Amino acid sequence: MAGQTEGLLNAILEDIDAGALNPGDLLDEAGLAARHNVSRTPIREALIQLEAAGLIRRLPRKGAVLFKPTLEEFLAILEVHASLEGQAAGLAARRMTPDQARALEQAVQACEAHADKKGDGDPNGYYQLNLQFHAAVAMGAGNPFLLEMIKTNARKLMAYYRARYQYPGSIAQSAREHREIAELIFAHDRSAARAKMTEHVQFDQVTVMDLLAALG
Missing domain, CATH: 1.10.10.10 (Winged helix-like DNA-binding domain superfamily/Winged helix DNA-binding domain)
Incomplete structure (x- = not known):
């Protein structure tokens, strides 16, 4: 059973x-x-x-x-989730192994290739690549409890992150930010990697309201 x-x-x-x-x-x-x-x-x-x-x-x-969050719940979860993702990036900058670094580089290149070849097309396909990028960073943090917390919080917001890539230019921007985060991790710049990842994951309140409205 x-x-x-x-x-x-x-x-x-x-x-x-x-x-x-x-x-x-x-x-x-x-x-x-x-x-x-x-x-x-x-x-x-x-x-x-x-x-x-x-x-x-x-x-x-x-x-x-x-689970379908209210605006207040969304903002509260997002605050925690951005902090967890930032913490993972900071730890990855200190702990990531060479094999994990290669996996992260592959994830970044896949996002860049999608953005270059498809532009704003196939946002759902890009979102799956985005998940691989964030998973590679979280694995590099070397903390399984942090990884599980990130997964649980991400699943509460996944539909909204996926919807975000419907907006023109958002895929290209995401791929650029993935490259910036990865380079900071590779350079072992813990504080900058943490700050950039936190900024990358965050939404402003207007965007949150738009996403909540888009998903009814």
């Missing part, structure tokens, strides 16, 4: 990462049971874990829905 719960939980998290589940979407227990061929028990156990992580909410007469 534990294996079924873990498998189902990972499948739901993968759907969030891929954009198949978005803020406010209903997690229908009957649908999950049919799709993943599991009983209600592992489904309920998985939902308990998702609720504890703040990724779903239970609504009266509706059931479990994917």
Whole structure:
């Protein structure tokens, strides 16, 4: 049963990462049971874990829905998330191994190639490359607890970060900033890497309001 719960939980998290589940979407227990061929028990156990992580909410007469933040919640989570991402970049500048540095360089080059070849096209494809960049930085931090905290917070905001790349010029800007962050990490400039990553992850309040409106 534990294996079924873990498998189902990972499948739901993968759907969030891929954009198949978005803020406010209903997690229908009957649908999950049919799709993943599991009983209600592992489904309920998985939902308990998702609720504890703040990724779903239970609504009266509706059931479990994917977390959809208010403006105040978005800004509060974003403040924490930007700080965590910045901390990861700072630690990566001190701890990143040569193999991890090569993985980060590959992630940056993939983002740059996408921006050069596709411009504003395929924002969803770019977002997946963006996830690889941030994962490479977080892995370089050498702190598994920090990595898990970043993943959990990122999943609360993923749909909004993905929507951000619909704006003209945002992909090119993101790729440029990825290169700047990576070069600071490679130069072992811990404070500058931390500051640049924090700035990179942050949104201004007007942009947050636009994104919340765009996703209804």
